[in-house]
Amino acid sequence: MNRKFWLFILILITFFIAQSCLRKVDEETSLVDLELIKICKWKDIASTCVMFTFDDSNKSSINISKVLEKYNFKSTFFVIASDLYTKDLKEMIANGHEIGNHTYSHINLKTADSSKVDFEIRMGKETIENALKIKCVSFAEPGGQKTPMSTRAVFRYHLFDRNYSEFQGAKRNFISYSDFTNVEPLMKSLRNAINEGSILVIEGHGMDGDGYMPMSKVFFIQTLDSLKKYTNNEQVWLTTVKEGSQYENLYHEISLEKKQLNNTLTFTFKGYNKEKYKDLLVSPISIEIPNILSEKLSCLTDSIQITKLTDKFVFTLDLKRNTNIVMKIN
The missing domain is CATH 3.20.20.370 (Glycoside hydrolase/deacetylase)
Known part of the structure; x- marks a missing residue:
């Protein structure tokens, strides 16, 4: 009985160690992937x-x-x-x-x-x-x-x-x-x-x-x-x-804050000066996200134009309407 008990404990410990290692690998992979997400130099990645x-x-x-x-x-x-x-x-x-x-x-x-x-x-x-x-x-x-x-x-x-x-x-x-x-x-x-x-x-x-x-x-x-x-x-x-x-101005003025919680990605555009661009109808900006994050991304934010390319997704939004994008990795 003692032998079975300790064998069970050993299996349990091994399982939790393996899960911990997998979580660590996932976190490190996510960090690298998030660093690859960036603002496009020109609209729609032109x-x-x-x-x-x-x-x-x-x-x-x-x-x-x-x-x-x-x-x-x-x-x-x-x-x-x-x-x-x-x-x-x-x-x-x-x-x-x-x-x-x-x-x-x-x-x-x-x-x-x-x-x-x-x-x-x-x-x-x-x-x-x-x-x-x-x-x-x-x-x-x-x-x-x-x-x-x-x-x-x-x-x-x-x-x-x-x-x-x-x-x-x-x-x-x-x-x-x-x-x-x-x-x-x-x-x-x-x-x-x-x-x-x-x-x-x-x-x-x-x-x-x-x-x-x-x-x-x-x-x-x-x-x-x-x-x-x-x-x-x-x-x-x-x-x-x-x-x-x-x-061109927005590319130099704003920054992109990226966060991941489980399978949810949140992007926040920092530094957008709404008052400066009050006389313009729209303020579009595009970001590119490599496919290696996931085979499929679902955008939970309205009014986002999504373009699927061979190796990446391109998301274009109007900063006058949204300064945040929330996406789910399926």
């Missing part, structure tokens, strides 16, 4: 963000916008506030394009005094907002001319500048339709942006004889056909300045 922008108040802007819409592309049009084609611009806004500030009268901000700079930037924004009934959050300097003083004025009245980020080290690449006559230079710039994970800004003015060094509609369509191949395989996120720049 490799780069491409932003089309067109400067000045050109009559051909409406035609440019219609060509873009056939590809389901959006652009930002930086307009001179003293010369607005209000009806056309309202139609463009309704179709998803952004209208940005290009100063009130297209002055050189590098040579103007501080009061003139402030007036041009402030009055440009106010005029656009009053005429179009929108919040104007993006700015582009005429000719790219700027000073530290004008930069301060830009960010005093706007959230974003087309030509640079408020964060050091956030690289932007630029190519203008006035700089190339065939598609290859654009494709080279795009491949570089994909490799770097940086923003590519494609700049233009007018089309078919309208505006500064205008492109032809035929060539414009050729470039869009080439870009469409990259957007179809989700390598490229093509969007407006305000959407791309906001995501």
